[in-house]
Amino acid sequence: MHNRGAVAGAVVLxxxxxxxxxxPVMFPASPWDMVGAPLQPPGSTxxxxxxxxxxxxxxxxxxxxxxxxxxxGLVSALVAVVIGVTIGALAGYFGGVVDDALMRITxxxxxxxxxxxxxxxxxxxxxxxxxxxxxxxLVSWTPIARIVRGEFMSLRxxxxxxxxxxxxxxxxxxxxRQILPNALSPVIxxxxxxxxxxxxxxxxxxxxxxxxxxxxxxxxxxxxARTVIRLAWWMSVFPGLAIVLTVLALNLVGxxxxxxxxxxxxxxxxx
Amino acid sequence: xxxxxxxxxxxxxxxxxGADRPHALEGMDLVIGQREVVCLVGESGSGxxxxxxxxxxxxxxxxxxxxxxxxxxxxxxxxxxxxxxxxRLRGARISMIFQEPMAALNPVVTVGHQIAEAIRAxxxxxxxxxxxxxxxxxxxVGLPDPPLLRKAYPHNLSGGQRxxxxxxxxxxxxxxxxxxxxxxxxxxxxxxxQILQLLKQIQRQxxxxxxxxTHDFGVVTEIADRxxxxxxxxxxxxxxxxxxxxxxxxxxxxxxxxxxPRLTATQRAGIPADAPTVLGTKELVKTYGLSGNFLRxxxxxxxxxxxxxxxxxxxxxxxVGESGSGxxTLARLIVRLYKPDxxxxxxxxxxxxxxxxxxxxPYRRRVQMVFQDPFGSLNPRWxxxxxIASGPVIQGVSKQKALxxxxxxxxxxxxxxxxxxxxxxxxSGGQRxxIGIARALAVEPELLVADEPVSALDVSVQAQVLKLLDDxxxxxxxxxxxxxxxxxxxxxxxxxxxxxxxxxxxxxGSTVDLFTRPQHAYTQQLIGSIPGxxxxxxxxxxTAARPAASGSKPTART
Numbered sequence: 069m070h071n072r073g074a075v076a077g078a079v080v081l082x083x084x085x086x087x088x089x090x091x092p093v094m095f096p097a098s099p100w101d102m103v104g105a106p107l108q109p110p111g112s113t114x115x116x117x118x119x120x121x122x123x124x125x126x127x128x129x130x131x132x133x134x135x136x137x138x139x140x141g142l143v144s145a146l147v148a149v150v151i152g153v154t155i156g157a158l159a160g161y162f163g164g165v166v167d168d169a170l171m172r173i174t175x176x177x178x179x180x181x182x183x184x185x186x187x188x189x190x191x192x193x194x195x196x197x198x199x200x201x202x203x204x205x206l207v208s209w210t211p212i213a214r215i216v217r218g219e220f221m222s223l224r225x226x227x228x229x230x231x232x233x234x235x236x237x238x239x240x241x242x243x244x245r246q247i248l249p250n251a252l253s254p255v256i257x258x259x260x261x262x263x264x265x266x267x268x269x270x271x272x273x274x275x276x277x278x279x280x281x282x283x284x285x286x287x288x289x290x291x292x293a294r295t296v297i298r299l300a301w302w303m304s305v306f307p308g309l310a311i312v313l314t315v316l317a318l319n320l321v322g323x324x325x326x327x328x329x330x331x332x333x334x335x336x337x338x339x
Numbered sequence: 340x341x342x343x344x345x346x347x348x349x350x351x352x353x354x355x356x357g358a359d360r361p362h363a364l365e366g367m368d369l370v371i372g373q374r375e376v377v378c379l380v381g382e383s384g385s386g387x388x389x390x391x392x393x394x395x396x397x398x399x400x401x402x403x404x405x406x407x408x409x410x411x412x413x414x415x416x417x418x419x420x421x422x423x424x425x426x427r428l429r430g431a432r433i434s435m436i437f438q439e440p441m442a443a444l445n446p447v448v449t450v451g452h453q454i455a456e457a458i459r460a461x462x463x464x465x466x467x468x469x470x471x472x473x474x475x476x477x478x479x480v481g482l483p484d485p486p487l488l489r490k491a492y493p494h495n496l497s498g499g500q501r502x503x504x505x506x507x508x509x510x511x512x513x514x515x516x517x518x519x520x521x522x523x524x525x526x527x528x529x530x531x532x533q534i535l536q537l538l539k540q541i542q543r544q545x546x547x548x549x550x551x552x553t554h555d556f557g558v559v560t561e562i563a564d565r566x567x568x569x570x571x572x573x574x575x576x577x578x579x580x581x582x583x584x585x586x587x588x589x590x591x592x593x594x595x596x597x598x599x600p601r602l603t604a605t606q607r608a609g610i611p612a613d614a615p616t617v618l619g620t621k622e623l624v625k626t627y628g629l630s631g632n633f634l635r636x637x638x639x640x641x642x643x644x645x646x647x648x649x650x651x652x653x654x655x656x657x658x659v660g661e662s663g664s665g666x667x668t669l670a671r672l673i674v675r676l677y678k679p680d681x682x683x684x685x686x687x688x689x690x691x692x693x694x695x696x697x698x699x700x701p702y703r704r705r706v707q708m709v710f711q712d713p714f715g716s717l718n719p720r721w722x723x724x725x726x727i728a729s730g731p732v733i734q735g736v737s738k739q740k741a742l743x744x745x746x747x748x749x750x751x752x753x754x755x756x757x758x759x760x761x762x763x764x765x766x767s768g769g770q771r772x773x774i775g776i777a778r779a780l781a782v783e784p785e786l787l788v789a790d791e792p793v794s795a796l797d798v799s800v801q802a803q804v805l806k807l808l809d810d811x812x813x814x815x816x817x818x819x820x821x822x823x824x825x826x827x828x829x830x831x832x833x834x835x836x837x838x839x840x841x842x843x844x845x846x847x848g849s850t851v852d853l854f855t856r857p858q859h860a861y862t863q864q865l866i867g868s869i870p871g872x873x874x875x876x877x878x879x880x881x882t883a884a885r886p887a888a889s890g891s892k893p894t895a896r897t
Binding site: 246 | 729
């Protein structure tokens with residue numbers, strides 16, 4: 069690996085994943101349980117990162133919150149990639165009327181402020197992990213669709229695609245087997261960056277009280293902390309740091325993937 | 340030889356670690372005299388462009404480094420000059436023209452402005468005088484209406500005109516050494532001839548030295564006083580043009596010269612008169628609409644305009660034309676990648692022109708294509724085996740069987756069976772083209788359409804691939820349609836040739852007739868523009884077909 073940033077990002081990400089997986093081992097009690105006196109500062113007995121106004125363990129909340137953030141981030145990025153790739157591939161491959169129609173739909177989603185639409189969607193379907201994931205996917209697929217459309221438009225004129233048409237290959241097989249594998253690297257890169265944005269969106273939703281009420285999440289913790297921010301800084305700072313670290317790590321990894329996957333960049337970097 | 344203008348001594352340029360050889364150039368010696376044109380000949384990767392870059396101090400920093408030798412010019416060693424001193428020389432005393440004029444010109448700046456910039460970088464000058472100088476330069480390189488052209492943008496000009504602008508820019512400060520790196524390779528033959536003549540004329544007028552880099556021995560005979568042949572970073576031969584062409588010493592030079600397509604349109608075995616017609620077109624038309632908007636009226640371009648040709652079994656028909664003549668569009672109409680606007684494509688009684696996608700499928704297999712670009716025509720993510728087997732698999736052949744057939748086909752096109760599990764990027768251009776041919780043959784077509792199959796390859800490889808195509812046509816008694824811009828290529832393997840010009844077939848007949856008695860003015864011009872024609876004809880001797888001088892019958896010669 070030549071890219072130190074990407075390596076650091078991957079290490080941080082790995083630690084966060086380990087923390088999420090081991091949350092029930094490290095903190096057998098539910099993060100919603102009251103385990104000590106309220107508003108204890110960090111470093112108090114048994115409370116490494118302090119407690120909130122109901123005496124809940126902040127460290128435990130952060131460990132369990134990592135599960136929510138990572139799952140929602142990953143799955144909603146996946147939803148966005150699936151929608152984006154499908155729409156972009158169809159528009160770029162078929163062109164003409166299909167392209168026009170699909171691009172108007174894309175523009176429709178692009179012109180509506182994403183976060184407002186997200187709030188409306190989540191409020192409409194009552195907040196749950198599933199509705200949040202679908203809603204985040206629905207507001208963030210447009211850049212992917214644009215990228216994939218561009219790739220498909222240039223790849224479909226390549227001679228190996230013409231050769232496949234002459235062999236009598238069907239459109240679906242050409243899209244899936246001939247073109248898609250060649251268009252995947254930019255999708256992987258922007259997909260990995262999307263995970264970070266999705267985590268931010270989920271945190272923002274939870275901050276507004278629109279998160280899944282059964283899940284402890286970082287955004288919810290910050291939201292709950294805002295009324296006591298002058299009394300108990302640790303309640304908002306630690307979940308905030310968790311978000312910053314996770315998103316930063318994801319972006320570093322995404323940039324690293326970009327350098328590794330796009331031949332032009334990697335040549336420039338290692339020359 | 341006259342007094343030396345530039346002398347390169349023992350120049351060694353290192354390649355970065357991990358390249359296929361340690362040096363891009365090794366112990367290169369070359370002298371260019373005043374008023375002398377020296378051609379540097381070699382195939383891709385031979386180090387000819389590296390030589391030019393080293394002289395101008397343009398080697399990509401960090402990748403290629405000079406590790407030895409000297410380049411003397413005007414009493415100084417160019418390799419020891421500071422960047423500032425080198426910059427004073429570049430453009431003013433030594434200037435350069437490049438292969439791709441569109442890439443070398445800035446698309447958003449007028450050509451006049453670009454020339455002005457080149458002049459002003461070395462010689463501050465009043466605006467009026469500058470404009471006058473630019474217009475003189477544009478007139479000198481034979482461009483019409485210099486005051487108007489000064490204000491034109493590169494995209495307003497044709498390829499030949501752009502190259503003339505590049506030459507004007509290179510000559511703007513009257514350099515005494517001009518380095519031309521494949522300056523005519525991207526141009527059509529007729530334009531190439533004009534540019535070569537222009538360069539020669541200017542070289543004489545201005546008494547310049549020219550270092551001319553090319554891969555084409557035809558071009559060498561048109562312009563060079565002396566020739567140096569490069570191979571893998573070593574100079575293998577050097578001498579006057581006459582010496583090298585008539586008595587090449589090094590086997591590589593001999594091979595390169597032998598690989599130049601000859602103009603001998605030898606009478607071929609001939610196709611039996613009753614050979615069935617595989618495919619014929621009638622009045623085929625394809626128009627491209629340049630869609631207009633409220634500022635610009637829409638315009639229609641007839642890319643293919645009423646073309647009627649026919650191909651019989653076992654025959655090779657050549658379609659020859661320059662860029663924009665519609666030859667590639669015609670090829671794509673015949674294989675039905677495009678849909679014609681009018682006309683008939685008669686494929687043994689079925690009109691392919693009107694069939695929809697689904698109805699076409701049964702005929703797809705029977706008409707196959709070999710593409711131009713050996714890098715773009717193979718899916719980089721597929722193995723060679725998968726690529727060749729894909730056609731039969733779609734036809735319903737089992738994967739196992741298709742792969743073993745693919746192995747046989749690889750041997751047929753002169754590759755090893757071991758190539759099956761490898762990826763396209765592991766092969767050279769010529770090898771990839773063979774893989775492309777194997778892919779087309781895998782579905783046992785009756786007609787093979789080859790669209791410029793050798794134009795992206797080195798000369799020596801060109802000859803091999805052409806021979807392979809010809810062999811295969813003969814062995815499998817295929818009908819073949821060969822699209823090419825190069826009459827020399829067509830002369831080698833075609834039974835009949837159709838010459839296309841602006842979408843129309845202007846001449847259509849047997850190869851021998853076409854070369855001995857070209858009827859149409861455009862055909863005559865094309866044949867007259869073949870680089871190195873005089874040399875090729877002199878060498879081929881009296882048995883060769885040659886365009887008859889006004890009225891004399893070729894049969895009169897014995």
